[in-house]
Amino acid sequence: MVSNDQFRREMKTLLKRACGEQSAPPVAAYAVHNLPKNFAPHYFDCTGPHAPITSLRCPSTVHTGSELIVQNILLKSATALNVLVDATVEQMHASRVHRVLLVTDNIASGQEISTFLAFMQANPRLRSWKSFGWLRFEIVTHSITESALASLRRKAVVHFEQLSRTFETTDWSDQQLEEVRALCRKYGSIKRETLGRKNAESLQVFGHTFGNGTPAIMRQTTGRQGTTWSPLLPHGRDYALESTEMAALQGYRAPHSLLAALRRLGRTNPIRVLRSARVDAQARNRSLAGKYGPGILALLSAIDAGHRRPVDLMKAGAMSLTRLHSVARASYDLKLIEGYADFASAFHSDSHSGDPRSASPLDEVKLSLTDRGREVLRRRARVRTPKPRPAVPAAEEPGHLSIRAVDATSPPPSPAKPPAPYYPQQLR
Incomplete structure (x- = not known):
């Protein structure tokens, strides 16, 4: 569940990251809306008539539903980010636009954004500019499924905040x-x-x-x-x-496999473990363990399990990209991980070549554990012997005192195991 306030806040941050430096040429941005799968002979900014002759009118941009929210965010951010919203082809040519952002809130199957991208690229002038390398199309979405991300990266550069939750x-x-x-x-x-x-x-x-x-x-x-x-x-x-x-x-959060793995390892109190790792941290980071403790432990466990790329870590730790960056920075300040410098550079950079066939800067980042980070995990993974519970005397009849002989050679009774904690797995 992503609330309205969270969506607006994170979308503005994502747009700022995708647009890059304000001194660069303006960027054209469009709120993605639903189109018929067979939109031909029409295309973006067409005026007709078309060949073959058709009586259908060229489609006009009419935003409804969630598209209005995205459109509103674009309009409010246009001046600060140097963005042209819903620009025509002539306006793009006059402003020497080199980048086109297709903005949406969520991508699940990828069908709607793929149709819209084809609709934009069907314009003869835009198609010509793209073939000469003068124009590139990029996708900006708050959430995206892992399957759609793998598919769309072959067509355009994709900027996103988090991976969508799926089964x-x-x-x-x-x-x-x-x-x-x-x-x-x-x-x-x-x-x-x-x-x-x-x-x-x-x-x-x-x-x-x-x-x-x-x-x-x-x-x-x-x-x-x-x-x-x-x-x-x-x-x-x-x-x-x-x-x-x-x-x-x-109020409901589906349990995540990483959380279940942490519970199996007995890592139920990461804050206490991380306090010792805070000794060499800078003064401004004295509250890191309390603020980012669970996230740091999730990040260390995911890296230890073999997940090193940011996209894999987002999925394993159920974190957004911004959250992962904050946790990675806290872990780096505590000297628990390596590779944060490359991650920070890729996170704040829009230096992608624009060729969908080339790797994204985030795909080239790999985080690893330091000796200190591995030691934190080792200490948490140790098996702890359960404390024996005090023996409960047997109930006696009122007014009688029971005297039992104890054999000193017999081994002491094994302590009773505490009951396993209950973790709800479904809605009641």
Whole structure:
């Protein structure tokens, strides 16, 4: 669940990072909106008539629903970031625009953004500029699924804040995953979207909307037989959730596999472990352990498990890119990791060549543990002997004193094991 305030705050930061230096030429930005898959013979900024002759009017840009929120953020940030919002081709030529940003809130299947990108590149002048290397298209999205990220990076540069939550990012077992999928298929009434559009299996919800990548049973209002269905997300996609509904959704967090791994290792109190690693930290970072303790331990555990690239660490630690950068900086100040300098440079840089076939600067970053970081993990992974509980005397009848003979040669009774802690795995 991403609240309205969080979405606006993080989108402004993401746009600032994607636009780069203000002294650079202006950047053209467009809020992505839904288009028919077969939009030909039309294209971006077309005026007609087209060949073959058609009676259809050229489409005009009409923003609805979540597109209005993105459009509003772009307009409010336009002056500070030197951005041309919804510029025509002539305006782009007059301002010598070299970069075009296609901005959206969430990408689940990638179908909508792929169609919009093709619609923009179908313009003859833009296609010509792109072929000469004078113009490049980039995608800016708050959240994106891992599968869509891998697919879209072959078409354009992708700037994003976090990986979208899906079925695969939960702590469900294989059996539970199949049970959930069977439930969605059994009761989903929207054809081809029982698991979300293109089987995206998305669990990402925003305060202002939710994508069609979410399973149908979460948003449909009619069951398979025409019966009334009360969905978990009670409003249509074009309407924001009420504050009470948002609070109810934000109160639940699907357990993550990394958290389960930490619990199995007994790492339930990372703050105490990290206090000793704070000795050499700078004075301004004296509260790092208390503020970033759980995140630091999650980061160290993920690196130790073999996840070294930022995208892999975001998935393993269930962190946004901004959160991962803050935690990595705190870990670096505590001398727990190496490679932060390259991460910080890639995080703040927009020096991508623009060729989708080339690697993103973040893909070339690899973080590693220092000896101090490995020592922190080793100390937390030690098996701790449970403390024996005090013996409880047997109940005696009132007025009687029981005297028992104790054999000194017999081994002491083994202490009773404490009950395993309870971790809820599903909504009640």
